[in-house]
Amino acid sequence: MPFLDEITLSRDHEKLYSPGQTLSLTPHKAPNPWGWKYYRMPPDLKDEATAQGAEDRELTRLAMVFQEGNQPHRLDRQIQKDESKKMKVEILELFGIDRFGEYTPGTQKLKCKVLQVPSNSNDDHQLPAVDDIIFIKVFDPMFFPRNVSAIDMEWKVTARADMALSNEVGAYGFLYKHGLTGSPHVAPQWLGCWTAEAQTTDLEYEGRTRHVGVIALEYIDGICLQKLLRTNEDGEHHYIGDRLRIDDDVKALVQLDQATRFGVIEDLLADVVIQYKVGVNHPCIYPENIVLSFRRGSEELKRPRVSLVGYKDSIVNPLRHPPRNSFADYPKPIHPFFRISYKRLRLFFLCRWFPSDWQPDENERCRPLDRWLMNTFGPFADNEKYNDRIERNPVIAARAAVLIAARRLREKAAAIKPTEAEETGMAESHEDSQKTREPVIEPNPTASQIEETSSPNVASYSMPVGEEKAIVSESTDAGATEAAESHEEPQKAGDSGHEDPL
Structure with missing residues (x-):
């Protein structure tokens, strides 16, 4: 992708995200998280909206972000016209400035003052009040990093911005629904997903408006x-x-x-x-x-x-495909x-x-x-x-106790080697055993045997071997698969590493 004139890029950033500027925010229904191997791709998201083709590689960053098909996925054009649903904020401070006074590529992080709030509340998030100080995180693909991994290069920068937005919205929104945002919890209060209008100083695109994804959070006055x-x-x-x-x-x-x-x-x-x-x-x-x-x-x-803060790399298990939640x-x-x-x-x-x-x-x-x-x-x-x-579940615990006891008895029996006399006896009875081959059914352990290896009052339960394997695995090592996943470094589409905070 040809590099945009750095002067234009710098001017655009100053116009959009400098202290004193105002952002007009409109509610946005982002899709469920996508881009990780665990998540399903949005069914209404076409390949041409995400994959970077040969023609896309010839576009400037500016040309790409203004294309209609590269706006935030599921952008609602109708709601953009409704002023009563908008929230307006004034930028007080831009975070992530380097020692040379330049912005840091990636999401743009802003401390803002609320000037206007929507007339109606929303069950998906808490609404701030006028004059509240809040934190805004802007997923503007114009200012995303240029130097990325080979995997990231296969994705449009607009798709990378959109999947990062969906991942954070999915996590914060899910925690909010469970009452786990805001003090005393570690996740900051969730103030919703929005889109912001953006223009450019480039005369070729004068008068045109594009949209970028935004999340709003409680502002935490602290030290990273x-x-x-x-x-x-x-x-x-x-x-x-x-x-x-x-x-x-x-x-x-x-x-x-x-x-x-x-x-x-x-x-x-x-x-x-x-x-x-x-x-x-x-x-x-x-x-x-x-x-x-x-x-x-x-x-x-x-x-x-x-x-x-920074839930881009978290995994919301109930939103996975298929859904799961071991706990x-x-x-x-x-x-x-x-x-x-x-x-x-x-x-x-x-x-x-x-x-x-x-x-x-x-x-x-x-x-x-x-x-x-x-x-x-x-x-x-x-x-x-x-x-x-x-x-956890008493029924599952009881079933697990029976199965664990049965497994230990089988292991104990297998460890006992037959004596020479027993071997001779087995050889002599081989012919008879060939005549009548009855299936061998291992008895369930007795209550006393279970008490030795597990918990009491569960001796009467039996189940097929296939179910045994599943229940033992589930009950004795619940969450082990998730633990293994959490310790690996899962490849995430469009992700070249974790993002800095907030």
């Missing part, structure tokens, strides 16, 4: 955890809250002792497992997606509020021990948020982390807040 890290000459990130080369006006806020750092992780994980229960899975948790708030207005907080039947959230591992928090270890002597073994299991999880979140059994891995 990434700002508490510094990169050394080897490219490693390290926590520097107790070093003196940070700015004096920030130092008092970021000098966190070990207890506070552990408290941040505790608050984060306590809410993350609640998200797991409703079906939002995090393959990895990135330090740069954590925001710490040290004040509530003029009040200083004794313990910072922890917020998890839906649990009466309580799963104990963090069963979902949180060194791999999932690896980046926190690399930046030394945890003690430096907490090191994983050859299997990438960190025993100090395991002990901390058990000490912090309590025992597995009889825990008022968290579920043990197999403690």
